[in-house]
Amino acid sequence: MNPTNLSRPQTAFVFDIITIFPGYFSSALKEGVLGKAAQAGLVKIRPVNLRDFTTDRHRTTDDRPYGGGAGMVMTPEPLVKAVSALKEENSKARVVLLSPRGKVFTHELAVKLSRLHHLILICGRYEGVDERVVEKVVDQEISIGDYVLSGGEPAALVVIDAVSRLLPGVLGCRESADSDSFSDGLLEHPHYTRPREFMGLSVPEVLLSGDHKRIAAWRRRQSLRLTLERRPDLLEKVDLQEEDRRFLKEIKNDAKAGRSG
Numbered sequence: 001m002n003p004t005n006l007s008r009p010q011t012a013f014v015f016d017i018i019t020i021f022p023g024y025f026s027s028a029l030k031e032g033v034l035g036k037a038a039q040a041g042l043v044k045i046r047p048v049n050l051r052d053f054t055t056d057r058h059r060t061t062d063d064r065p066y067g068g069g070a071g072m073v074m075t076p077e078p079l080v081k082a083v084s085a086l087k088e089e090n091s092k093a094r095v096v097l098l099s100p101r102g103k104v105f106t107h108e109l110a111v112k113l114s115r116l117h118h119l120i121l122i123c124g125r126y127e128g129v130d131e132r133v134v135e136k137v138v139d140q141e142i143s144i145g146d147y148v149l150s151g152g153e154p155a156a157l158v159v160i161d162a163v164s165r166l167l168p169g170v171l172g173c174r175e176s177a178d179s180d181s182f183s184d185g186l187l188e189h190p191h192y193t194r195p196r197e198f199m200g201l202s203v204p205e206v207l208l209s210g211d212h213k214r215i216a217a218w219r220r221r222q223s224l225r226l227t228l229e230r231r232p233d234l235l236e237k238v239d240l241q242e243e244d245r246r247f248l249k250e251i252k253n254d255a256k257a258g259r260s261g
Contacts, residue, residue: 011041011042012041012042012043012044013042013043013044013114013116013117013118013119013163013164013167014043014044014045014046014090014093014117014118014119015043015044015045015046015119015121015160015163015164016046016048016086016093016118016119016120016121017045017046017047017048017121017123017153017156017160018048018050018079018082018083018086018120018121018122018123019047019048019049019050019123019151019152019153019156020049020050020051020061020123020125021123021151021153022047022048022049023047024047024153025045025047025153025156025157026047028157029045029047029160033161033164033165033170033171034160034161034164036170037164037167037169037170040169042164042167042168042169042170043160043164043167043170045160048082048086050078050079050082051078052082053077053078053079053081053082053085054077054078055077060075061074061075061078061125062074062075062125062126063075065127069127070127071126071127072126072127073126073127073128073129073130074124074125074126074128074129074130074133075130076129076130076132076133076136079122079129079130079133079137080133080136080137083095083120083122083137084137086120087120089118090117090118092117092118093117093118093119093120094113094116094118094119094120094139094140095120095122095137095138095139095140096113096119096120096121096122096138096139096140096141096142096159097122097124097129097133097134097138097140097141097142097152098121098122098123098124098141098142098143098144098152098155098156098159099124099128099129099141099142099143099152100143100146100148101141101143102140102141102142102143103140103141103142103143104142104143104144104145104146105142105143105144105145105155105158105159105162107162109142110159110162110163110166111166113159113163114163114166114167119159119163121152121156121159121160122138122152123151123152123153123155123156124151124152125150125151125152142155142159143155144158144159184223184238185234185237185238185239186223186224186226186227186234186235186238187223187226187227187230187231187234188223188226189218189219189220189222189223189226190222190226192204192207196208204218206218220244221247224244224247224248224251225251228248228251228252235248
């Protein structure tokens with residue numbers, strides 16, 4: 001690996017992305033929150049071309065699977081060499097393989113990763129990577145959902161975005177991250193802005209009241225209602241207050257009464 005561009009400010013969180021398509025990230029990492037965070041030196045995001053670690057003239061990164069079967073498998077040598085080169089800079093960097101068989105990526109996991117300083121993300125392709133890569137250099141496998149992608153590149157972007165927004169200084173308003181969906185285990189409440197009236201629909205009066213206590217209570221109840229309706233499984237993991245439980249019981253009773261009526 002070219003040793004240039006490896007130095008970084010001590011405060012920057014480093015994301016190294018091992019991929020055969022480094023150009024995939026060229027636009028996404030220059031825009032929006034990530035672009036601003038990189039410019040401010042808060043994150044350093046480095047696509048690493050896996051083909052730079054091959055030894056044959058064709059720069060081969062895959063081969064047919066032993067035992068037969070469809071598709072190709074990413075060969076172990078280039079991946080292990082790439083990880084080893086990056087670990088020379090920081091031996092404590094966590095190596096993550098984006099894989100459909102990995103642990104499902106959640107807000108809770110993003111928070112844990114944000115407490116680190118250096119992630120090495122391996123973007124799998126084809127039928128996957130040689131299992132010996134997992135055994136030798138991978139610390140954790142992560143999946144962003146139960147569906148199939150062409151490769152790990154989109155998943156890497158999801159992880160980078162979710163982790164970066166949790167880092168100090170990345171968002172202009174820290175409260176934005178603290179109040180996002182899943183930050184407290186619930187789906188986020190509805191949002192409204194100007195105009196006050198739009199297509200026959202009005203902004204809820206409570207949001208215009210200026211009473212912050214009432215507004216907070218309304219938002220909490222809306223979060224509970226939406227979570228119950230759309231992701232009731234999340235409620236099993238949330239530390240609910242007694243008032244929350246009463247409100248959820250009221251919603252369920254109203255729903256039963258509506259059905260019986």
